[in-house]
Amino acid sequence: MIELISALMVGLLLLVVLVVFALRQGSTARDIHASSEFPGDPRHSGEFEVCPPELVARIFSREDWALILQTHSPSLERLFLQERKRIALLWVRQTSSDIRQVMQNHTEAAKQAADIHFRTELSLFLMYIELLLMCGTLLLLITAVGPPRLQRIASYVQELSRQISYAHEPFARSSPGAATEIPTSP
Amino acid sequence: MLDEFIRWGGLPTEILLLVRGLQTKLASRYPAFYLYIFFVLSQSFLRLYVYQWKPSFYRYTYWSTEFVSILVGCGVVFEIFRVGLRAYPGASHMARNSLLLLFLLALVVALANAANDPRWWAEASVTEIQRTMRIVQALSLFALVLLFLHYSITFGRNLRGILFGYGLFVASSVIWLTFAYSGSGRFRNYWFYLYPMSYDISLLVWIVHLWGYRPNPQTKESAQFERQYERTAAATKRRLQEARSYLDKAIER
Numbered sequence: 001m002i003e004l005i006s007a008l009m010v011g012l013l014l015l016v017v018l019v020v021f022a023l024r025q026g027s028t029a030r031d032i033h034a035s036s037e038f039p040g041d042p043r044h045s046g047e048f049e050v051c052p053p054e055l056v057a058r059i060f061s062r063e064d065w066a067l068i069l070q071t072h073s074p075s076l077e078r079l080f081l082q083e084r085k086r087i088a089l090l091w092v093r094q095t096s097s098d099i100r101q102v103m104q105n106h107t108e109a110a111k112q113a114a115d116i117h118f119r120t121e122l123s124l125f126l127m128y129i130e131l132l133l134m135c136g137t138l139l140l141l142i143t144a145v146g147p148p149r150l151q152r153i154a155s156y157v158q159e160l161s162r163q164i165s166y167a168h169e170p171f172a173r174s175s176p177g178a179a180t181e182i183p184t185s186p
Numbered sequence: 187m188l189d190e191f192i193r194w195g196g197l198p199t200e201i202l203l204l205v206r207g208l209q210t211k212l213a214s215r216y217p218a219f220y221l222y223i224f225f226v227l228s229q230s231f232l233r234l235y236v237y238q239w240k241p242s243f244y245r246y247t248y249w250s251t252e253f254v255s256i257l258v259g260c261g262v263v264f265e266i267f268r269v270g271l272r273a274y275p276g277a278s279h280m281a282r283n284s285l286l287l288l289f290l291l292a293l294v295v296a297l298a299n300a301a302n303d304p305r306w307w308a309e310a311s312v313t314e315i316q317r318t319m320r321i322v323q324a325l326s327l328f329a330l331v332l333l334f335l336h337y338s339i340t341f342g343r344n345l346r347g348i349l350f351g352y353g354l355f356v357a358s359s360v361i362w363l364t365f366a367y368s369g370s371g372r373f374r375n376y377w378f379y380l381y382p383m384s385y386d387i388s389l390l391v392w393i394v395h396l397w398g399y400r401p402n403p404q405t406k407e408s409a410q411f412e413r414q415y416e417r418t419a420a421a422t423k424r425r426l427q428e429a430r431s432y433l434d435k436a437i438e439r
Contacts, residue, residue: 007321
């Protein structure tokens with residue numbers, strides 16, 4: 001029975017990825033058209049802001065929450081949690097978007113590189129999937145329990161996202177285009 | 187009547203597809219695909235002949251030509267990989283390794299199953315073997331499409347049609363053969379019509395996408411990539427430097 005279900009799953013999964021592929025092909029064609037229309041648009045240049053770790057620690061800080069609790073004001077507690085939740089959700093969405101951007105830039109470079117490493121690519125891909133799952137989980141947990149209880153998981157996401165950037169560094173450095181264009185350290 | 191139409195209705199479409207392929211010289215660009223269509227057309231005539239004049243051989247002819255068509259179909263999968271990733275050596279390298287890994291995995295699973303049940307090879311039905319071969323083909327296509335999605339590979343209209351049509355046919359074959367193998371009569375009756383119909387749908391997809399030659403957008407993208415890559419590499423480096431400075435600050439604290 002399991003064998004039959006898994007065989008059916010293979011057929012259905014192939015159908016699903018084919019439909020996704022067909023839809024993505026249409027949107028990719030539109031993206032290429034848009035990027036050639038607006039060459040200076042920062043959304044197409046791969047530039048984005050990095051969120052500092054201090055800010056992450058602050059968003060999910062328990063100290064601030066402890067301080068608010070000392071006021072014994074339910075309305076202040078509610079207001080604090082509401083505001084923190086909004087900021088935390090914004091941070092997770094921005095981090096998720098940054099991670100996608102980093103990976104998109106990486107795959108753009110990697111797909112044409114002759115000296116690509118299978119294991120590095122595979123580990124980067126797994127790390128990427130793990131990060132996206134973490135971001136999804138964080139979004140759910142922030143909505144459910146609020147930011148002050150999620151400091152550790154947020155730090156983990158931050159650390160993983162940094163690892164992806166560092167794993168991409170040797171690759172970018174070894175590419176001939178990068179060697180000529182990348183500015184030296186200030 | 188409907189049964190006969192579904193079963194043999196694909197013949198004129200296959201002939202039209204081949205004629206257009208020769209007229210537009212697409213046959214020389216995608217030889218494996220047109221060889222596959224030519225083979226399917228020939229096997230249909232052969233089956234029709236055997237069905238009419240030597241019905242006792244029909245079953246044998248049907249299954250043996252099915253096996254050969256799966257093998258010829260592997261050429262179509264290889265052509266999708268070869269033409270689609272021609273301009274992308276990195277993605278091509280990843281696809282080669284992924285497919286190799288997949289085949290090794292399939293081989294290990296098959297050997298493990300055979301070791302657990304040594305009588306499998308002798309007792310396996312034709313449907314079962316064919317289903318296994320189609321599953322391997324479906325997994326190869328699945329891995330390739332995932333890779334195309336991950337590396338945002340853009341296809342031209344022609345290659346997109348070949349992939350979509352053939353993928354649709356392989357996926358429906360796996361589903362049909364699974365129902366046929368399970369022996370559930372109700373589903374089997376439906377799929378008896380739906381399976382050839384799914385091939386007719388694939389033929390329509392191919393006719394629409396392969397009516398005329400449309401180049402793959404590779405050369406244009408390659409030129410654009412040269413400009414984008416320098417910007418991307420510089421932006422990535424800048425981000426890493428920023429990340430490092432934030433990390434240094436965090437360590438100092």
